Amino acid sequence: MNIALIAHDKKKELMVQFCIAYCGILSRHNLCSTGTTGKLVAEATGLPIHCYLSGSQGGDQQIASRIACDEIDLLLFFRDPITPKPHEPNDNNLLRLCDVHNIPFATNIATAEALIHSLERGDLDWRNLINPSLY
Numbered sequence: 001m002n003i004a005l006i007a008h009d010k011k012k013e014l015m016v017q018f019c020i021a022y023c024g025i026l027s028r029h030n031l032c033s034t035g036t037t038g039k040l041v042a043e044a045t046g047l048p049i050h051c052y053l054s055g056s057q058g059g060d061q062q063i064a065s066r067i068a069c070d071e072i073d074l075l076l077f078f079r080d081p082i083t084p085k086p087h088e089p090n091d092n093n094l095l096r097l098c099d100v101h102n103i104p105f106a107t108n109i110a111t112a113e114a115l116i117h118s119l120e121r122g123d124l125d126w127r128n129l130i131n132p133s134l135y
Helices: 009-021 035-045 059-068 088-100 109-121
Strands: 002-007 030-033 049-051 074-078
Touching: 002 009, 002 035, 002 059, 009 035, 009 074, 009 109, 030 035, 030 059, 035 049, 059 088, 074 088, 074 109
Parallel strands: 002 030, 002 074, 030 049
Antiparallel strands: none
């Protein structure tokens, strides 16, 4: 599966710790990320990650375009709901695209853990189970 990783500044350390904890599962998939998040995760885990631009420079939009082209299967986006972000409309667009293209996404650690365990069990390979015209 192609998994995208994004984390707001105050959630980057949480993303790093999450990826360290689930490195074994993540290592079996293709990872991409916004620039700074990807760099931090790669340095901490040794996982190969394709890094796009930093989110504020358009990296989130690069990932959004991959979602729109059905090239992303899962998004882990650790958001900071407290601190306002100048590019927050881009964040909402990213999540809207996940809804449009039926891409599972997590915006917090609890949901991310549920998705990563589902991924490990093989429960997220739903596209092979249903009629593609339905989504």
